Every structure is written in structure tokens, then in C-alpha cells.
Amino acid sequence: MNGQTPDHLGIIMDGNGRWAKSRGLARTQGHLEGLKAAKRIVKAASDRGIAYLTLYTFSTENWKRAAEEVGFIMGLVRQYLRGEFDFYRENAIRIRHAGDREGLPADIRAELEKALEDTRDFTGMQVILALNYGGRDEIVRAVNRAGPGPFTEALLRSHLDNPDLPDPDLIIRTAGEFRTSNFLLWEGAYAEYYISEKFWPDFNGEDLDAALGAYGGRDRRYGGLP
Numbered sequence: 768m769n770g771q772t773p774d775h776l777g778i779i780m781d782g783n784g785r786w787a788k789s790r791g792l793a794r795t796q797g798h799l800e801g802l803k804a805a806k807r808i809v810k811a812a813s814d815r816g817i818a819y820l821t822l823y824t825f826s827t828e829n830w831k832r833a834a835e836e837v838g839f840i841m842g843l844v845r846q847y848l849r850g851e852f853d854f855y856r857e858n859a860i861r862i863r864h865a866g867d868r869e870g871l872p873a874d875i876r877a878e879l880e881k882a883l884e885d886t887r888d889f890t891g892m893q894v895i896l897a898l899n900y901g902g903r904d905e906i907v908r909a910v911n912r913a914g915p916g917p918f919t920e921a922l923l924r925s926h927l928d929n930p931d932l933p934d935p936d937l938i939i940r941t942a943g944e945f946r947t948s949n950f951l952l953w954e955g956a957y958a959e960y961y962i963s964e965k966f967w968p969d970f971n972g973e974d975l976d977a978a979l980g981a982y983g984g985r986d987r988r989y990g991g992l993p
């Protein structure tokens with residue numbers, strides 16, 4: 768057991784659609800409730816002293832979904848970025864981004880860049896929005912930025928989207944799925960995983976505490992011996 772709180776927590780916020788379906792609602796309703804859960808967990812994580820929180824918000828593969836659903840999610844992201852500035856300021860939360868910014872709709876990109884700029888001097892928790900993010904895509908973009916080899920791990924790392932961030936210590940996935948779905952492939956090499964059966968819209972501070980408790984009980988060996 769390590770007895771620690773993770774410095775960097777990643778969350779694969781999954782199960783919005785199933786949450787809605789189980790209530791006979793449209794998938795979009797699930798995303799709306801998912802946004803409320805995200806706000807709740809940002810506050811809870813900040814209160815618990817987590818330094819970095821990466822939220823898997825939209826993957827490079829999520830464009831495969833119906834245009835209506837994609838448009839709805841993008842609308843929510845825009846609303847979140849625009850409407851939360853007072854909250855960021857009060858909690859000194861800095862917003863960052865991981866993913867392919869070029870591939871985002873222009874209005875979302877502009878809103879994102881404004882939030883990055885407006886919060887860049889805030890010194891509390893950093894919230895990294897993984898938006899149009901794929902781990903493979905990030906590695907490919909890093910390789911292209913790094914230019915001709917020979918490559919080393921350190922060189923490649925220095926060209927990732929946020930090279931200054933520590934690797935995630937704990938990755939929580941909701942809705943009971945046991946897979947990475949292309950999240951933080953490079954950075955998550957030694958992350959501890961915690962799977963919650965709850966759908967993301969139902970995930971609350973108690974569930975976060977359960978995950979943090981489980982994390983504290985893990986032995987992290989990094990291939991070595993205790």
C-alpha cells in the first residue's frame with residue numbers, strides 16, 4: 768500500500784448513454800447529466816488536494832457517432848468553457864487541453880483557447896480536458912513534432928501534448944468497462960486502474976473517495992521488487 772492521494776487523476780467518464788437508456792431518455796440527456804457530474808467531481812477532486820485531473824471528454828473515435836449527438840456534446844463543452852469562469856477563479860482552477868486542437872470545430876477551439884488563456888495564471892488544480900484526444904494520435908503527433916530520429920523516450924515525451932505534467936497515478940473508468948479506449952497510452956504505462964460500476968452521471972464524491980481509498984491500498988512496483 769502506498770497510502771497516498773494521487774497527484775494526477777485521469778477519468779474515463781463513461782456510461783452517459785446507458786444512464787439515459789435505463790431511464791427511457793435520449794442519449795443527449797445522459798450527456799447533460801454527465802456534465803453535472805463532471806462539475807461535481809472537479810470540485811470534489813480540487814477539495815481533496817488532487818493537483819491534476821484529466822477528463823476524457825471526447826475521443827478521436829467519438830466522431831463516428833451520429834452528427835446530432837456529436838453536435839450536442841460540442842455544445843455542452845462550449846457552454847462549460849464559457850459558463851464556468853467564476854468557478855475557475857474562485858477555486859483557482861487552470862484549464863488545459865490534451866488532444867488535436869486543429870481537428871476541433873472553429874468555435875469550440877476559440878472557446879477552448881480563451882479558457883486556456885483566461886486561467887493560465889491560476890495556481891490551484893489543473894483540469895486537463897482530453898477533447899478530440901486519442902493516445903495513438905497524440906503519439907503520432909509527438910513523433911511528427913520531434914522530427915527525424917533517433918528517438919528516445921525522453922525526446923518523445925518532450926513532444927507530448929502536455930510534457931510538463933506528471934504521469935497519471937490513477938485512472939478511474941465508470942460504467943464497468945475494462946479497457947483504455949485510447950486514453951493516455953504513453954502516460955498511463957504505470958497508472959493504477961479503478962473500475963466503477965456506476966454510470967458517469969451517478970458518480971459522486973463518495974465514489975471518488977472509494978477510488979482514492981483503493982488507490983492508497985495499491986503497491987506500485989514499476990517492475991521492481993518491494
Ligand code: IPE
Pocket residue numbers: 780781782783784785786824825826829840942
Ligand atoms: C461517455 O458516455 C461520453 C462520451 C464518450 C462522449 P457514452 O456516450 O459513451 O455512454 P455509453 O457508453 O454509450 O453508455
Ligand code: IPE
Pocket residue numbers: 779780781782823824825826829944946948
Ligand atoms: C471513451 O468512451 C471516450 C470517452 C469517455 C470520452 P467510449 O464510450 O467512446 O469508449 P468505447 O467505445 O466503449 O470503447
Ligand code: MG
Pocket residue numbers: 781782783
Ligand atoms: Mg461509452
